[in-house]
Amino acid sequence: MNRFKLIAALLFVTSFSFAQTAPPADIATLRQNFKKLDVLGSVLYVAAHPDDENTRLLAYLAQEKHYRTGYLSMTHGDGGQNLLGNEQSELLGLIRTQELLAARKVDGAEQFFTRANDFGFSKGPEETLKIWNKEKVLSDVVWVIRKFRPDVIICRFPTTGEGGHGHHTSSAILAQEAFTAAADPKRFPEQLQYVQPWQARRLLWNTFNFGTTNTTSPDQFKIDVGVYNPSLGKGYGELAAESRSNHKTQGFGSARQRGESFEYFKTILGDAPQNDLMDGVNTTWKRVKDGESIDAAINIISKSFDADNPEQSVPALVKLLGKIEKIGDVYWRAQKAKELDNLIASCAGLWFESYVAEPAYALGDSIHVRSQVIDRYSNKVKLNSISVNQTETKFNSLVIPANQLQTYNSTVLADKITQPYWLETAHSIGTYNIPGQLYVGNPENPDLPAATFEFIIEGKAIRFERRLAYKYVTPVNGEIYQPVEIAxxxxxxxxxxxxxxxxxxxxxxxxxxxxxxxxxxxxxxxxxxxxxxxxxxxxxxxxxxxxxxxxxxxxxxxxxxxxxxxxxxxxxxxxxxxxxxxxxxxxxxxxxxxxxxxxxxxxxxINLKIAGKKIGYISGAGDLVPEALRQVGYDVHELTEKEIMNGDLSGYDAIVTGVRAYNVNERLAVEQPKLLEYVKNGGNLLIQYNNNSGLVTKQIGPYPFKPVNQRVTDENAKITILDEQNPVLNYPNKITQDDFNGWIQERGLYFVNDIAPNYKQVLQMNDPGEAPNNGALITGAYGEGRFIYTSLAFFRQLPAGVPGAYRLFINLLSKPKAQAIP
The missing domain is CATH 2.60.40.10 (Immunoglobulins)
Known part of the structure; x- marks a missing residue:
């Protein structure tokens, strides 16, 4: 592939769905695409993480107003928790990337990222921007703005901190600086060999009313995004719920909302909108030179469109494509030509794809590719060529018979391992390494194996790209498409x-x-x-x-x-x-x-002593603690409800609940009395952290305490030992300050307060500038046994091999046999 073709491939990447390779071609979609073809406007929404985006607003902008709409997430969401499995960090970021892409397929927006790594909760932008390397991430935001060329940029959060998370505030700071920097040719001039400076018209903050924080006010500009779209048969509150419900690792399944719903905006930079979000921006074809004739042609084609015979519009659409390809505005020429190409194929009844025979191939091996083409309406479409990974097969204007599936075979070389581009090399805590400028912003590798089809339609050569896929059939799910692996x-x-x-x-x-x-x-x-x-x-x-x-x-x-x-x-x-x-x-x-x-x-x-052997584990939201305990020699058994309710638990040296178990396991409300009975009879129960929201029982322990949304995010925060004689600091390992060295991401999260006097508070810690917090680790005697609750982030430390975390966690599992329990 020559340099020009590579640049084109990386700058203009088509979307891909694992459910199918071709875009939808139903009549409702065609009507929506006709409307989009007549709108020249773009909006970029900016926030920090997957799930931060306003899906109702995105759906409204993309499918009601028909603007080119994008969501720029600073991170892939790597630092969160996983309600579905035990993937953490980069692996979780990969899952959330795909969840975002699934959400965008519903609401109609596009997805972008920066190189920033979600390193965990941050309490302020100073820490965030230092760890992220502000200048590098800012360059990515500028690149996306210059490439996407939004007329309006919208932030989810303000620069003043009401968003609560340091990443949230940082996303707004970066968007505000990038608003100006993107228009300045002296900023990041190395980008200008591919893109041009761009000045958006305005930067707005999409104010919000979350919980007890209401940043909206009656005098702010507002839009009713709760309208109904009869073409789709849905309102945007319904589409938003479908989109947001794709964030399944975060448990964000949402109810469909119907009816009036206002979004509010505060102007940060640029002139304030008075009547419309796009005030002062010409979103019609008058925006480009000689665009009036294109607008007139689109109106004529749209009005004469016959839903029963969409192929009748093809000749006029092809003529329209010729006009669009002549306009001087390079950006809108590329965008509208791409939209029109797909519209022509859909109206022509043209379907095509390329798929492979096996799910995986080795680097350097040959890949057998099967390409299929069908023209459902006529025999007027001709196939000129199919190219896969630089291997071109010419057909020299071969006529495709009407409604007869045609199959063409080819063989290409597997020339690059399909590794997510931001994971090709080791990275720092704050940022991923990007292999080249043209990769920046992409949600997936832009150069994954793909096929390029060239057809002759109404005498005009038109090229289309389809991602290569592995296609197979199962008895339950039928036809399935999955990405091709090159290993x-x-x-x-x-x-x-x-x-x-x-x-x-x-x-x-x-x-x-x-x-x-x-x-x-x-x-x-x-x-x-x-x-x-x-x-x-x-x-x-x-x-x-x-x-x-x-x-x-x-x-x-x-x-x-x-x-x-x-x-x-x-x-x-x-x-x-x-x-x-x-x-x-x-x-x-x-x-x-x-x-x-x-x-x-x-x-x-590790200088590690172990007491006891048999551990019962109750799974939570997904962590790797059981594997870590097995590594040091414990016999870890994952307990079932039947075993908890009817079995003999006395044989376990300790029972441990996984992170957020009391948020995700409804049966723990029923099982809790049995667990406390185990403690009363001499057992050792260790509860790992839970979110304060959505607990299945109000009293987790034998005596009251309350999880709250407080955390210590500085992994190097000073630790003060409050109860030096407590067995959890002395048996079987003597815990010292050295055991808190080398921790990663955070000390702990969702600490507890309102702690009953029956508990001993063992440790004290705090982030810089905050009051000391004693709620990271509490222990209490109950009957003959011991109850422990900890908010320390062991679920991160043990898989990372932090020595002191291992020593302390082993102590929590090890109740002395002949010693009073504090």
Whole structure:
């Protein structure tokens, strides 16, 4: 692909749905597209995370006003929690990216991102912008504005902090600075080889009324976005609920709202709207030179459109395309030509796609591609060529027979691993690395395998792109489309991400390998100072596609081992080295996600003592704590309701509830008396943090306390030990200040207050400038047993291998046998 074609491909990327490869072509969609074709206006909505966007407003702007509408999310939502599974950090960000894309398919807007990483809750913009690297993220916002060219920019949050989250406030600060910077050719001039400076007309704040915070007022400009769209058979409150309900990892299923609903706006920069959001902006074809004739042609075609015979509009639409391609405004020429191309294909009854025979291929292998084309109305459309990954098949104006499915086969090379572009290299806490300017803003890799079709329609050559997909059929769901995977020849997954050494004994490191092609080679672990690895390598040969096998290395600590080392597996295949694992994320509401993370694990030397062995675990909203406990030798059993209600719990040294268990597990309200009975009879119950909103029972413990929305976000915040003699700080491990070093993302969240005197408050901590908080860890005796509630973020620390977090968590699990329990 030459440089010009690459730039074009990256700048103008078509959308893709895992339910189908072709865009909708129903009559309601065609009528909406005719209306959109006649509107030249754009609006960009800016906020910080997936779910921050106002889906009702986006749907209204995109499908009622027919503006080109976009949502720029600063982050992928990597730092949140997951109500569906145990994916965290980057993996959660990948899921939420796809949830946003699913939401946009409903409300009709487009999706963009910056390189900012959602590193967790931040209480102010100063911290956020420092960690994000303000200048880099600002450059991304400027790029999106210059590329998207919005007439109006709308912020979800203000710069003054009412949004509550430092990321929220930062998104508004960046939007405000970018509003001016995007128009200044001296700012980020390296972008100007691809885009031009752009000055939006105005920047507005979409004020809100959330909970106890009401920032709206009667004198603000307002729009009724609760209107009904008869073409869609829905109002925008209904569309908004469908869109927002795609945020399933956050539990944001929403009821459909109907009827009048006003959105309020405060002007931040630019002139204030008086009568319309686009006051002062010409959104008709008069916006471009000689646009009046185009507007007149669109009106004639729209009025004469026959829903029973849409193909009759094709000749006029093709002539219209010729006119649009001659306008001088490069931006609107590209946008409207793309819209018109799709409208012509839909009216012509033209359907086409390219799909592959297998779900995954190895880098360098051949991919068999099947392309199918059908012209449902006539034999007037001709196929000129199909190109896939630089491999072009020419058909020289081949006539497509009317309503007869045509199939064409081709073979192309798998030339690039399908790794999410922002995860190709290691990143800092605050920002991802972007491989090049043209990748910035894209929600997915813009250069994923795709097919380009060129048709001759009414004598005019028109090109279309379709993303390659793997298509298959299941007895339950019928026809399914999923993204194509291009993998390294062999992947190597290390069985655990952490190996905890608390003595000099060796451990077995198991590696699961998978071949994606015919392969010969070896697998080895890179040598590490302070560690002995046996054997040096394992050879393999004669492996074929789909083969899986395991090998086991023995890793032994030596006398001078470091506290933490990174173990890396290297598969040498046909003379080339690869150090990548494979991870699949599969949920019914989004496309399958495949990534190839580094084939690495941590070796962690911890002075760790363990008491007890058997742990009962009650799952919450998804965390990796059970796996971490198994890594250090615990027998962890995930308890069922039957076992809790009718079983003998006395055999468990401790029972632990997962994060947010009392928010997501309704049955805990019924099971709670049994758990407290277990404590009363001598058990040890450890409750991890819960959100203060939506608790299934008001009293989690034997005595009152209340979770509240308070947290300590500085992972290095000073810790004051309030109760030095408490067994949780002394048995079996002596906890000191050193055990709070190296924590990640945050100390804790949703601390507790209104704590009954029956509890001991063990630790005190606070973020800079805030009052000390004692609600991170409380313990209390109940009968013969011990109850513990902790808001410390163990669910992040243990998977990250934080030594002190392991030592403290083990203490929480370990109730002394012959000692009074505070």
């Amino acid at each position: 390294p020849p062999v992947t190597a997954n290390i069985a655990s991400q952490d190996y905890i050494f608390n003595n000099s004994y060796p451990q077995t490191v198991t590696i699961k390998l998978r071949s994606y092609t015919n392969s010969n080679g070896s697998i080895s672990l890179k040598s590490l100072a302070g560690w002995k690895i046996v054997p040096e390598k394992f050879d393999f040969s004669g492996k074929t596609k789909g083969d899986e096998w395991t090998v086991a290395f023995t890793v032994s600590p030596t006398e001078h081992r470091p506290v933490t080392s990174v173990l890396e597996a290297v598969a040498t295949v046909n003379g080339k080295a690869f150090s990548m694992g494979v991870q699949h994320i599969k949920y019914d509401h989004i496309p399958n996600i495949t990534l190839f993370p580094p084939s690495q694990a941590k070796l962690i030397d």
